[in-house]
Amino acid sequence: MNTKKQFFTTPIYYVNAKPHLGHAYTSIAADVATRFKQMEGHETYFLTGTDEHGDKIVQAADKQKTTPKEYADKISQLFQDLLPLLNIKNNQFIRTTNPDHIRIVEAILSKIYDSGDIYFSSYEGLYCFGCERFYQERELVNGKCPDHGVEPQAIKESNYFFRMSKYQDWLINHIKTNPGFISPVQYETEILSFLKEPLEDLCISRPKTRLTWGITLPFDEKYVTYVWFDALVNYISALGYPDGDLFKKFWPNTRHFVAKDIIKPHGIYWPIMLKAAGIEIYNGLNVHGFWNVQGSKMSKSVGNVTDPIKVTEVYGVDPFRYFLMREMVFGLDANFTEDTIVSRINSDLANDLGNVFSRILSMNQRYFKGEVKGADTKIEKERNLSLALDAQTAIDGFTKAMSQCEFHKGISAIWQFISILNKYIDTNEPWALAKDDASAATLETVLYNLIEGLRVVSCLIYPIMPQTSLSMQKTLCMAKTEDSFYTLEELSPWGQIKKGTLIAKPDSLFPRIDTDKIKPKIPVKASKPFKPALKDEITIDDFAKIDLRTGTIIKAEKIEKSDKLLKLLVDLGAETRHIIAGIAKTYTPEDIIGKQVIVVANLKEATLMGEVSQGMILAATHKKRLVLSGFDTEIVPGNPVK
Numbered sequence: 155m156n157t158k159k160q161f162f163t164t165p166i167y168y169v170n171a172k173p174h175l176g177h178a179y180t181s182i183a184a185d186v187a188t189r190f191k192q193m194e195g196h197e198t199y200f201l202t203g204t205d206e207h208g209d210k211i212v213q214a215a216d217k218q219k220t221t222p223k224e225y226a227d228k229i230s231q232l233f234q235d236l237l238p239l240l241n242i243k244n245n246q247f248i249r250t251t252n253p254d255h256i257r258i259v260e261a262i263l264s265k266i267y268d269s270g271d272i273y274f275s276s277y278e279g280l281y282c283f284g285c286e287r288f289y290q291e292r293e294l295v296n297g298k299c300p301d302h303g304v305e306p307q308a309i310k311e312s313n314y315f316f317r318m319s320k321y322q323d324w325l326i327n328h329i330k331t332n333p334g335f336i337s338p339v340q341y342e343t344e345i346l347s348f349l350k351e352p353l354e355d356l357c358i359s360r361p362k363t364r365l366t367w368g369i370t371l372p373f374d375e376k377y378v379t380y381v382w383f384d385a386l387v388n389y390i391s392a393l394g395y396p397d398g399d400l401f402k403k404f405w406p407n408t409r410h411f412v413a414k415d416i417i418k419p420h421g422i423y424w425p426i427m428l429k430a431a432g433i434e435i436y437n438g439l440n441v442h443g444f445w446n447v448q449g450s451k452m453s454k455s456v457g458n459v460t461d462p463i464k465v466t467e468v469y470g471v472d473p474f475r476y477f478l479m480r481e482m483v484f485g486l487d488a489n490f491t492e493d494t495i496v497s498r499i500n501s502d503l504a505n506d507l508g509n510v511f512s513r514i515l516s517m518n519q520r521y522f523k524g525e526v527k528g529a530d531t532k533i534e535k536e537r538n539l540s541l542a543l544d545a546q547t548a549i550d551g552f553t554k555a556m557s558q559c560e561f562h563k564g565i566s567a568i569w570q571f572i573s574i575l576n577k578y579i580d581t582n583e584p585w586a587l588a589k590d591d592a593s594a595a596t597l598e599t600v601l602y603n604l605i606e607g608l609r610v611v612s613c614l615i616y617p618i619m620p621q622t623s624l625s626m627q628k629t630l631c632m633a634k635t636e637d638s639f640y641t642l643e644e645l646s647p648w649g650q651i652k653k654g655t656l657i658a659k660p661d662s663l664f665p666r667i668d669t670d671k672i673k674p675k676i677p678v679k680a681s682k683p684f685k686p687a688l689k690d691e692i693t694i695d696d697f698a699k700i701d702l703r704t705g706t707i708i709k710a711e712k713i714e715k716s717d718k719l720l721k722l723l724v725d726l727g728a729e730t731r732h733i734i735a736g737i738a739k740t741y742t743p744e745d746i747i748g749k750q751v752i753v754v755a756n757l758k759e760a761t762l763m764g765e766v767s768q769g770m771i772l773a774a775t776h777k778k779r780l781v782l783s784g785f786d787t788e789i790v791p792g793n794p795v796k
């Protein structure tokens with residue numbers, strides 16, 4: 155059999171904290187994509203796992219008075235336990251403390267070292283121990299790490315560096331000549347724009363005097379390798395690079411699923427590492443956005459983590475999977491609130507899917523005691539009663555969207571078909587047909603088409619809601635085994651439910667959640683919601699009095715006596731203006747030259763610290779500092795902002 159092969163991965167999750175919603179989403183998205191690929195007839199292999207080395211693990215273990223290994227064992231187990239709860243069917247769970255993984259990391263390091271792309275050099279810089287990274291001065295806020303609020307320490311040390319710069323042009327060309335290598339396209343643009351700047355070589359080691367919890371460099375035992383050369387290699391060590399059967403079978407037909415915060419390591423370091431090691435480049439990186447909980451990014455360091463296990467316990471695994479896939483446009487950020495989950499369950503699952511399922515099968519019970527009667531092809535044709543074409547449209551729309559990881563669109567194609575089933579019932583009024591014996595064959599035909607419609611729906615929802623798919627198929631007497639599904643090829647032909655099949659009255663698929671009775675059940679530890687009292691309402695005419703324009707900052711300088719103010723020269727197209735802005739604590743003059751801003755152009759002139767200000771630029775307070783508003787694309791200065 156000549157099946158196509160596809161390898162799917164999640165990132166390996168760092169074991170410095172328990173799994174949260176973000177991890178659950180990446181894993182579910184990769185699982186949905188894998189199951190869909192199987193429906194397309196591909197042989198798949200799905201890898202997930204944990205990343206277990208580094209300073210943070212040592213620190214976390216110290217806090218709990220345990221060893222790094224014991225600590226890693228414990229947290230890794232939490233990630234492993236989560237998978238069956240989310241109904242994720244991975245083929246392997248890799249841990250970077252596995253001896254096989256360590257051996258392969260060493261082999262690749264040696265290979266690249268021997269070829270001359272790893273070199274020894276000294277480096278001096280400001281290091282934040284919390285972040286495990288060096289900072290540029292300009293990245294600091296008031297001299298402190300923006301994440302940890304502590305001053306980084308000046309460190310000088312010799313380390314090993316990976317010569318990434320050498321491969322910069324190659325990578326740009328590789329991305330440009332392989333459309334879809336990084337998707338959705340906005341992330342390809344982001345990487346290419348990053349690559350317009352000279353690429354720095356990557357520090358890949360830490361001296362053992364500072365860190366011992368890592369893989370010893372094969373060419374210098376005084377050092378361990380650091381982060382990415384360890385973590386990224388998991389994708390091929392898991393497959394048994396270089397000679398393993400899995401590696402030969404699946405590599406490089408790979409789709410890596412990652413969140414947007416690790417796009418650089420995956421879109422830049424990883425392909426260059428592969429290139430330098432003489433390994434074929436993986437063929438796809440799929441990047442998704444963040445879940446915001448009450449408007450703040452889901453992240454372990456902020457402490458607003460929502461526990462996916464809790465959500466699953468309260469609402470069920472299929473509704474949770476459905477919600478995540480339906481609510482987020484893959485690639486963009488989305489909001490997570492309990493209200494939205496409840497409303498999706500009630501409207502999409504209970505009302506649409508659950509209702510159409512029980513409505514159709516109840517009628518079949520009432521009129522035919524549950525027996526499938528079959529369609530009368532003559533009547534079907536005459537009265538245009540076939541739903542075959544609508545089903546095919548749904549299958550096609552679903553397939554196209556899912557193959558591009560547009561999960562929300564794939565789901566929407568199924569739900570459009572569900573809405574067609576409901577309309578079909580309303581138009582054909584089976585209850586009216588049932589009153590007239592002469593319409594018996596028409597009624598049989600109508601119900602047969604509806605039941606066939608349910609069959610198609612039950613097959614299409616499989617990647618997103620495998621349990622619901624199975625449960626519908628059991629009711630329809632078409633389930634294969636506990637763990638199987640219908641391929642697109644198998645499910646497509648119309649008319650597969652056999653005449654004479656006895657279908658029992660169905661249980662409710664999704665009980666409605668009574669919104670009056672529920673109180674928030676999922677503890678959401680969010681950062682304090684920011685709800686300033688709104689000012690008095692204004693009319694559109696009031697608003698129109700403010701002349702907002704796009705402006706480009708062409709000059710910026712500090713104002714002597716002030717640590718808050720910057721004096722800016724702003725290009726407004728037809729003229730330039732001097733504007734005094736209180737942003738000196740956030741931005742240095744070099745930071746903002748060339749930046750595009752929104753200017754209040756008809757504000758009365760004012761004098762600040764002896765300087766005339768001819769307008770104002772818009773900014774918002776974030777963590778006690780002002781952040782400038784702007785645009786996500788370049789705009790001609792002087793354009794009105796509406």
Ligand SMILES: [Zn+2]
Nearest residue numbers: 282285299302
């Ligand atoms: Zn830090």
